[in-house]
Amino acid sequence: MGILQxxxxxxxxxxxxxxxxxxxxxxxGTICSIIGPNGAGKTTIxxxxxxITRKTSGSVLFNNTSLDxxxxxxxxxxxxxxxxxxxxxxxxxxxxxxxxxxxxxRTKAGLLASLLRSKSQRHEEQDILDETIKFLQFVGLDxxxxxxxxNLSYGDQRRLEIARALATKPQLLMxxxxxxxxxxxxxxxxxxxxxxxxxxxxxxxLISHQMKFVQDISDYIIVLxxxxxxxxxxPTEVIKREEVIEAxxxxx
Amino acid sequence: MINxxxxxxxPFFNSGIFYGCMLVLFLGLVPVIFSNPYFLRMAILTFIFSxxxxxxxxxxxxxxxxxxxxxxxxxxxxxxxxxxxxKMESPFxxxxxxxxVVAIIVxxxxxxxxxxxxxxxxxxxxxxxxxxxxxxxxxxxxxxxxTNGIRAIPLPSIMGFTISxxxxxxxxxxxxxxxxxxxxxxxVLSRIGRAFIGxxxxxxxxxxxxxxxxxxxxxxxxxxxxxAGMAGNLYAYYESFISPKSFTVWESxxxxxxxxxxxxxxxxxxxxxAAIFTFLPELLRVVxxxxxxxxxxxxLATILFRPTGLIPAYHFLSRRTYYNGHxxx
Amino acid sequence: MLPVFKLLIDQIAxxxxxGLTYALVALGFNLIFGxxxxxxFAHFEVYxxxxxxxxxxxxxxxxxxxxxxxxxxxxxxxLGVIIEKVGFYPIRKEPVETQLFSSIAIAIILxxxxxxxxxxxxxxxxxLLTDKTYSIFWFNISRVQLAVFGIVILILAGMxxxxxNTKLGISVRAVSFNRDAATLMGINTNTTIxxxxxxxxxxxxxxxxxxGMYYHMVWPLMGATTGLKAIIAVIIGGxxxxxxxxxxxxxxxxxxxxxxxxxxxxxxxxxAFAIFFLVLLIKPSGLFAVQKDDKY
Numbered sequence: 001m002g003i004l005q006x007x008x009x010x011x012x013x014x015x016x017x018x019x020x021x022x023x024x025x026x027x028x029g030t031i032c033s034i035i036g037p038n039g040a041g042k043t044t045i046x047x048x049x050x051x052i053t054r055k056t057s058g059s060v061l062f063n064n065t066s067l068d069x070x071x072x073x074x075x076x077x078x079x080x081x082x083x084x085x086x087x088x089x090x091x092x093x094x095x096x097x098x099x100x101x102x103x104x105x106r107t108k109a110g111l112l113a114s115l116l117r118s119k120s121q122r123h124e125e126q127d128i129l130d131e132t133i134k135f136l137q138f139v140g141l142d143x144x145x146x147x148x149x150x151n152l153s154y155g156d157q158r159r160l161e162i163a164r165a166l167a168t169k170p171q172l173l174m175x176x177x178x179x180x181x182x183x184x185x186x187x188x189x190x191x192x193x194x195x196x197x198x199x200x201x202x203x204x205x206l207i208s209h210q211m212k213f214v215q216d217i218s219d220y221i222i223v224l225x226x227x228x229x230x231x232x233x234x235p236t237e238v239i240k241r242e243e244v245i246e247a248x249x250x251x252x
Numbered sequence: 253m254i255n256x257x258x259x260x261x262x263p264f265f266n267s268g269i270f271y272g273c274m275l276v277l278f279l280g281l282v283p284v285i286f287s288n289p290y291f292l293r294m295a296i297l298t299f300i301f302s303x304x305x306x307x308x309x310x311x312x313x314x315x316x317x318x319x320x321x322x323x324x325x326x327x328x329x330x331x332x333x334x335x336x337x338x339k340m341e342s343p344f345x346x347x348x349x350x351x352x353v354v355a356i357i358v359x360x361x362x363x364x365x366x367x368x369x370x371x372x373x374x375x376x377x378x379x380x381x382x383x384x385x386x387x388x389x390x391x392x393x394x395x396x397x398x399t400n401g402i403r404a405i406p407l408p409s410i411m412g413f414t415i416s417x418x419x420x421x422x423x424x425x426x427x428x429x430x431x432x433x434x435x436x437x438x439x440v441l442s443r444i445g446r447a448f449i450g451x452x453x454x455x456x457x458x459x460x461x462x463x464x465x466x467x468x469x470x471x472x473x474x475x476x477x478x479x480a481g482m483a484g485n486l487y488a489y490y491e492s493f494i495s496p497k498s499f500t501v502w503e504s505x506x507x508x509x510x511x512x513x514x515x516x517x518x519x520x521x522x523x524x525x526a527a528i529f530t531f532l533p534e535l536l537r538v539v540x541x542x543x544x545x546x547x548x549x550x551x552l553a554t555i556l557f558r559p560t561g562l563i564p565a566y567h568f569l570s571r572r573t574y575y576n577g578h579x580x581x
Numbered sequence: 582m583l584p585v586f587k588l589l590i591d592q593i594a595x596x597x598x599x600g601l602t603y604a605l606v607a608l609g610f611n612l613i614f615g616x617x618x619x620x621x622f623a624h625f626e627v628y629x630x631x632x633x634x635x636x637x638x639x640x641x642x643x644x645x646x647x648x649x650x651x652x653x654x655x656x657x658x659x660l661g662v663i664i665e666k667v668g669f670y671p672i673r674k675e676p677v678e679t680q681l682f683s684s685i686a687i688a689i690i691l692x693x694x695x696x697x698x699x700x701x702x703x704x705x706x707x708x709l710l711t712d713k714t715y716s717i718f719w720f721n722i723s724r725v726q727l728a729v730f731g732i733v734i735l736i737l738a739g740m741x742x743x744x745x746n747t748k749l750g751i752s753v754r755a756v757s758f759n760r761d762a763a764t765l766m767g768i769n770t771n772t773t774i775x776x777x778x779x780x781x782x783x784x785x786x787x788x789x790x791x792x793g794m795y796y797h798m799v800w801p802l803m804g805a806t807t808g809l810k811a812i813i814a815v816i817i818g819g820x821x822x823x824x825x826x827x828x829x830x831x832x833x834x835x836x837x838x839x840x841x842x843x844x845x846x847x848x849x850x851x852x853a854f855a856i857f858f859l860v861l862l863i864k865p866s867g868l869f870a871v872q873k874d875d876k877y
Binding site for chain 3: 312318365366369370372373374376377378380381382384385387388389391392505508509512541542544545547548549551552555556559
Binding site: 050051052071072073076077082084088089090091092093097100101102104105106107109110111114115117121124125128164167168 | 435438439442443444445446447449450453454456457458459460461462463464465466471475
């Protein structure tokens with residue numbers, strides 16, 4: 001049984017059927033990619049899972065618990081972290097602070113404790129700092145820790161997004177187009193990073209367009225078109241399937 | 253290599269603690285040097301208003317909530333104090349916290365109702381409605397004195413010592429202003445403050461990063477209201493007379509002006525803003541009716557030429573000064 | 582039975598005229614919101630300036646009704662363009678709240694300037710039309726009401742035509758919808774925004790004259806009073822929806838007219854705001870929900 005079980009997930013925006021009865025499982029500890037042409041509904045599925053968008057029908061089970069009616073922050077607390085397609089960092093805040101905010105749900109200092117600077121609060125702050133530095137070192141951004149997020153290069157911003165998502169200490173990491181805009185070298189570094197994350201025991205669900213990247217990294221591929229799952233399976237054999245080629249290139 | 257450990261935990265205290273002490277010392281000696289009662293009065297009002305502006309800054313600059321209701325909470329605190337003191341002979345040590353608590357209760361009620369569905373400018377409009385409704389209540393309810401307000405509020409006394417002179421009020425309000433400054437800085441530099449900032453920057457993403465946005469918006473709103481309520485308490489004691497006209501939505505706008513002109517993202521800036529707009533009316537007394545236009549012009553000029561306000565944000569999170577989107581060390 | 586009925590019709594006719602005024606102001610407000618995502622509070626002061634502009638034309642130029650309207654609309658329109666160029670264009674890149682405060686600052690300046698020049702009391706608005714009452718069917722309608730009705734309908738129709746059938750109007754709607762896409766389509770966004778501002782302000786100016794004509798007076802604080810009502814009209818009809826503002830204005834005018842008799846005057850403000858608050862809570866997007874409130 002997978003760590004994430006999506007069953008008959010559907011989302012209608014008025015008359016538009018964005019996600020149509022999608023059913024798939026994601027196995028724990030694997031890297032699973034969702035691919036498909038633009039507008040296929042990939043990001044919408046992410047939004048549905050993370051609770052940003054309300055689903056029309058269907059169910060999402062994470063670790064066998066239903067995510068129905070949970071708020072976004074509660075879903076994050078369950079163990080799902082994500083990044084965004086159009087980078088949505090906290091721009092006017094430093095790299096370090098961006099990452100620290102990610103740890104919010106794993107810490108608990110309240111207003112009173114913060115005002116009185118109790119011993120436990122100060123310890124917690126030190127822990128947060130140490131952990132954050134570790135996350136930044138993990139993605140290779142430690143030297144930028146005091147830089148404002150908006151001053152980072154594009155590639156570094158993408159890495160910061162991942163660091164911030166990692167700071168939520170997820171079991172499932174959802175990455176929306178993590179390699180878009182990257183050149184070959186950067187993509188190679190990203191592949192290394194993702195493998196390291198998998199080694200830590202996390203499950204990765206990612207959305208991407210680039211076939212080579214997807215083939216290099218994925219254990220499993222799900223193909224979406226017009227909101228429907230049209231194919232899924234092993235990377236090498238899925239891309240050879242007729243429906244998939246047709247979805248990307250059109251009928252011959 | 254930047255020594256992050258010290259900087260991150262208490263950057264304000266790290267570099268500012270020395271200057272802070274100097275400033276406090278200076279402010280403490282001021283009444284000895286300038287004992288002009290007029291000047292003292294301006295200073296006292298500045299301290300009271302700075303409590304309002306600093307708390308508004310927490311709401312506006314650090315949580316991104318534009319509220320036109322801050323004047324209402326100022327009024328709630330003042331009226332609570334007025335009623336407690338004139339009708340129930342309450343001592344200062346009780347009226348102060350009660351004023352704050354009443355403000356918190358109203359803030360939580362309003363916030364819980366409003367933050368559920370209203371975001372951004374819609375919330376601003378709702379806060380405007382709240383402010384107007386509050387004034388309407390002050391003016392129409394007999395128990396609250398109606399349009400005449402409440403008069404003859406007795407002087408505060410702490411453990412037998414009555415605060416009556418200008419000088420004692422000066423130190424009295426100064427202490428509270430300093431406490432407010434320190435406490436709000438502490439909040440901003442904590443996990444709570446980080447959550448607020450996340451909400452300011454990207455509310456949806458903050459939620460995805462684990463922040464209970466709804467709860468924290470209410471928290472920020474209620475905290476700011478608490479300070480405003482206490483400021484109202486001090487104001488009621490000092491003026492010993494309060495009228496509904498002091499707590500209208502225009503007051504709220506006035507407070508916003510102070511925060512904007514004084515400095516966005518800077519808590520000290522809010523104090524400066526309060527000082528400017530407290531002393532300015534007196535300096536401008538000669539031009540009488542042109543006062544309001546000058547305020548408008550100052551606000552407009554600030555927005556057009558220096559949108560971040562007078563005091564650039566001491567970017568405490570990185571020990572750099574943040575100005576107009578660029579950092580300089 | 583019949584006299585009560587007549588009274589009711591009179592009230593309704595009255596309320597409709599007032600409602601149309603709110604609709605005009607709300608329309609301009611919505612246009613600006615659509616194109617800039619800005620709650621332009623100073624819009625109501627422009628309305629007030631337009632009223633005074635009309636006053637000047639009527640008093641000093643002894644102009645007829647059409648010239649008065651024209652001069653009000655032109656002066657308000659020009660003021661609107663100036664405001665846009667000075668107060669908003671330079672800070673276009675800033676977050677919305679900064680622009681909001683700019684609008685507030687301009688509102689403060691305009692309102693107090695008017696207070697200085699004309700004082701707090703009202704100034705009488707000259708009679709532009711001889712007061713004559715017509716009897717149509719079973720109710721009375723005054724010449725003023727008829728004229729106002731006609732002019733406002735004309736203006737609204739003209740607006741609708743302009744927005745949907747002229748190149749400029751389509752540009753305005755395009756820029757409201759998606760500014761970047763509009764630029765890519767070759768639309769000069771800056772000019773379009775300026776013109777939109779001018780247009781919206783001109784509408785407000787016309788509304789100012791209507792108010793002046795109808796109540797026979799203008800006063801510097803009239804912008805603030807009407808502003809609240811126009812905002813309520815916009816909320817009822819739905820921010821961003823142009824037909825919504827018209828409907829909202831009419832609804833508000835009607836409810837105001839009918840409720841005026843029943844509620845004690847001291848609580849009136851408070852109750853108006855309480856209703857405003859309720860409307861915000863229950864259906865913030867208004868009747869014609871257009872702004873897809875992006876949770877994203």
